[in-house]
Amino acid sequence: MKDLLSILREAPGSIRLEVSGEDLLTFSSHLINRAKEELATQVAEARKVRFLTKEQVKELCGVCDATLWHWNRKGYLKAVKIGNKIRYRTSDIQRILGERESK
Template identity: 35%
Template sequence: MIDITSLLSDEHDANHIKIEVKGRDLLEFGKSLINQSYQEFKNHFPVPFYEEYLTRKEVTIILKISLSTLWYWKKRGILTPIRIGNKIRYRRSDIEKCLISSQKED
């Protein structure tokens, strides 16, 4: 079976070609066009990533640790907080990485 796209790529030939197509092949071609368009759309308009920032209290609840353990982890570089104005926050993605790495160690 010849790929319709490659067959019609030459503009001069495309004007003089008459094509007989089975319904199944036409549906397949339509699906491939949709998939190609979707991929191009995704590349031009990527989904924005929104990071969630957590307070120290929220982190201690999620990780089931004390505030002093969180402070110790900060000093050792296990979890690195960020400052937003005068507030200290932790990235949710960093917390999830910490949880995943602790599960791998178990």
């Protein structure tokens, strides 16, 4: 059996649809709940991201301020501004260190 959306897409001409207030409330509740779930998932993922300071990155990678500046400018290691502080994603540092190990 086709769902309503596919029927509406295939229908020629215009369609008049009557919806009750209860149906609208149910539909809106469904949309709100779905949006909440998606947002909760995104927030949980964002909380998993860890950041390092410039000093930590310099020590881990064995580089100086100028190298970090060049890497950021070239897009190799993008700095993230959080408030007025510069931070680097731990996952990006792991990628760089992994590339160095494989050489």
